[in-house]
Amino acid sequence: MTDKDKNIEQTQSNQEQNLQNDVQNQKVINSTPLVKSEIQLEFEEKEKAYLEALKENETAGLKLRIEKDRGSLFRKIDRWSKRGSRLRREIFVKRQYYYLVAPYTILFFIFTVVPVLMSLVLSFTYFNLLEFPTFIGWENYRALFVDDKVFIIALKNTAILAVITGPVSYIMAFVFAWLINELRPLLRSFMTLVFYAPSISGNVYLVWKLIFSSDNYGYANSILMQMNIIQEPITWLQDPDYIIWILIIVQLWMSLGVSFLSFIAGLQGVNRELYEAGAIDGIKSRWQELWYITLPQMKSQLMFGAVMQITSSLAIATVSINIAGFPSIEYAGHTIITHLMDYGNTRMEMGYASAIATILFLIMIIANLVVRKILRRVGS
Amino acid sequence: MAEDKILIDDDETVAGVELSKEEKKRLKRQEKKLKKFGLKDESKMGKMELFFYKIEKRRRIKKKKRVSRSIVGDISLFLLLCLFGAFSAYPLVYSFCAAFKPLAELFIYPPKLFFQNPTLDNFKDLSMLMEQSMVPFSRYFFNTIWITFAGTVGHVIIASMAAYPLAKHKFPGSTIIFSMVVYSLMFASQVTATPTYIIFSLAGLIDTQLAIIVPAFAYTLGLYLMKQFMQDIPTELIESAKIDGANEFQIYWRIVMPLVKPAWLTLIILLFQQLWNNDGGSFIYSEQLKPLSYSLNQIVAGGVARTGTASAVMLIMMIVPITVFVLSQSQIIETMAHSGMK
Known part of the structure; x- marks a missing residue:
């Protein structure tokens, strides 16, 4: 499990870094000094404000999305750790079948499976029903x-x-x-x-x-x-x-x-x-x-x-x-x-x-x- | 266009239209073919003619199925069947007749198969013997009825209950359980007799009738046949019941069970045969708990002096399972059609 998760985590941290870089680059581009008219300056200012707001929004969204991903990651890890419970869950969902099969299976084990195993074990012992069986190997x-x-x-x-x-x-x-x-x-x-x-x-x-x-x-x-x-x-x-x-x-x-x-x-x-x-x-x-x-x-x-x-x-x-x-x-x-x-x-x-x-x-x-x-x- | 169609549809000459040479040839060939197989054109016949022709045709098809049969082979194989049938039936007929023979006829020389003047003396002797026995005879009878009834009913319910999910659903462990059942068909129950005895003595079931009834519940052939039979129930039926809100137990009891009637009749018969002939074996010691078959075996073991009563006993022991089988033969055969193993 761990390798895959680590990869996911890495890609996510990369994404974050890229985002920050982008923001910085944008700032650099925007702040280049140029001689402009007042209207143009005003417009640029407005545009800059607008873009910044947009970017903030975007970063916030991205951050949120990353957080969300992280959340699902945690959930995934959680699910991975409870891998055995999937079987348990299936058994729970299909529990009615087990109720139906149980009586026969128990009797079948008692009268067929257990006796076969028992005779296998007892065949290596001396046992006369009165004393406890003693192990005698292949005798x-x-x-x-x-x-x-x-x-x-x-x-x-x-x-x-x-x-x-x-x-x-x-x-x-x-x-x-x-x-x-x-x-x-x-x-x-x-x-x-x-x-x-x-x-x-x-x-x-x-x-x-x-x-x-x-x-x-x-x-x-x-x-x-x-x-x-x-x-x-x-x-x-x-x-x-x-x-x-x-x-x-x-x-x-x-x-x-x-x-x-x-x-x-x-x-x-x-x-x-x-x-x-x-x-x-x-x-x-x-x-x-x-x-x-x-x-x-x-x-x-x-x-x-x-x-x-x-x-x-x-x-x-x-x-x-x-x-x-x-x-x-x-x-x-x-x-x-x-x-x-x-x-x-x-x-x-x-x-x-x-x-x-x-x-x-x-x-x-x-x-x-x-x-x-x-x-x-x-x-x- | 219309004329062309008419030409194609009618294979005989249409008025005013001459057929080409090739077509005439083709028609002749076809007629020859039909003659060769003894077939005629049905559309040209009158009603009565058609009726007789169809009967004739059916008979011919029936004969055709027997193309691969020679008469000599038929007769010789039928004789073989009769011979072995006689071999199989002879002891049964003998024991049937012996039950009605008077004592003088039982020891006649040379021995004869059929009785000359039948009597019911043997049965009278048997009832006399039963009155004298230590434990009242009705007790033995009741024991057998109880063992047979309880074992059979319990087995049919428990085995079919287990067979339904094994046949129609998949769940963790289902294949393991069924393959173990199939493997257990491969060895006889006598193999596990010793440990079973130990288990019973640990559970304190020795010398009770439960020692015979409870293992009958876990009879493996019954589950196997039941499961194979249930596999052919349409899945849609079960699913639609599920949509209607039935739980698994309701589906099993209300829908599956009525559908597998032949299978549970078969289980009843198989179990019945087993339990009817069970004499308690090494599990029951008390005289008043012994089944009928034990006391009848005791009478049979009485030797030459009891030959008459013994044959009466054999008749009783034989006639019950055979009657049950006769009554349910078709159902059993239907179940057995599903018995195949991969």
Whole structure:
């Protein structure tokens, strides 16, 4: 601020000096001795008086103007010094928005932002809810990756589940939404219900437990035995080789959730005229139509769907607990979240659980950001 | 001059005026073109002819839209859809039928999908079981209703209240808040379960129903969908209300809220599904505060002896959210059209 102000001050003082000089010069010019007639002298005198009066007026005006400028300068300095208050002022003017946002933001901070930060801090401590947490550095993380064999299993299972169910469910959601979109309205809403219902129907996925039950009353066993593929029932849910595949099937069955609805909505919003234009431009198959016209228009929905699908595929837990048991046989259905629940809810080792949560948090955020970056490139 | 104009306007021969050779050629070419596309000159038709012609034309345009469709592809994709639809519907149909099967049919070999002689025995057993339970069953029911109602209403009001300024106004901090909400969509709520438990125990909310209701207020997907939906409200409407002297809260309540009805219906359904299936988790210990879903899960966990009642329970748990969804499907789809993320 100061440089500019100094400049302004300097220019103003210069102006004042110039003014004084001018006045002196004028005096010098006027006072040059000359031989004149009386009338002329009188006239000159009058003129001189007049000019002087004028000059006085002018100087007074100038002085006033300078003073005024100085005043505004002071005001400017004042404003500069209260620079921070402009923000305060804006906040004051828009205070009603803050009143509206405040309740949600406070709750959001308490239940989302603070817990994330807390688990980050707690992951470096030993904390059992009774004593005050003690700082132990990277010990929790070291224990997780070096000593804890179960965590490695959980990590592996989560990776398998996420890598298979994530993309497959994403593609499934899109393909079915796309196929449904061509049906007539009544049939369309019926099929939407059929595909969406599994994800909202509570604990109906327990039916899969009956379908894959280990005796020959189970559907899978009875069908396979009738077809003479197997001779005696398979113990689906007790065999570590099968558990994870059953979990994948169940998860896929109930994975057509919010993103599926979002795709349907997005497809309905695609401009119909573009299809006709595309047909004229030489699009021959439905696949070309899908790739060149439909997909680019649905980019934002695709992004949203990806976020929802990735998050849910990395957070498989309740299905595993209810179908494979907790803990499951040979930890075959153990995921990072069940491991987290094990330490957080059962053993009350909050520091250790926080370390697990932090790792999962990082995995989820990184996976999402990477996929978003990839999806952003698809259209271009 | 006048004659020239007539010549230009009428493309057919005007009486007494011979057309030049070139023009005749041009006309013939045009006729060929029209024939090729099956189009006729509409001005030369009678009324009835025109009517049928227009219907024909519309049908042809409809067909034209399907130019990029092969019949084989249509059928095979439809079969694929049916196959996966069956895969998706099978467990639902099974659990629906199982609720009406008598015990003998539940353990039939080979197992059958549909019931042969439906009974309501399972539901009678269920009501018997409920009468015997330690805590009166109406208590569980009331708990679930209360949790669902309070959580849903609170969330819809608070989230839409926050969504309106975030969507329609700019103020210091608005972008930060919204980007944090978007980031929070990227991780599951289980990640923050441990610290949340600590916060609740510090606040003394463990073993109260508030421990389930209050976090539901801060459900992030709800705010996200609401904000995206509100962004398409015309700004002029809000400005004109402001000129009429309404303050922001009045604008939000009187103008914005009625306009975003589909969005808040969607939030209600999303929240309803979550809270309806919530079994209290690790937050509620007292038996008389537990929600319905917990006691029903207990019945399901009863094992083979309770297969009949368990399937009745599953039917109850399943039918409520599905009914709610059926009733509000079009509104939800309308909201989801705005769900896009950049």
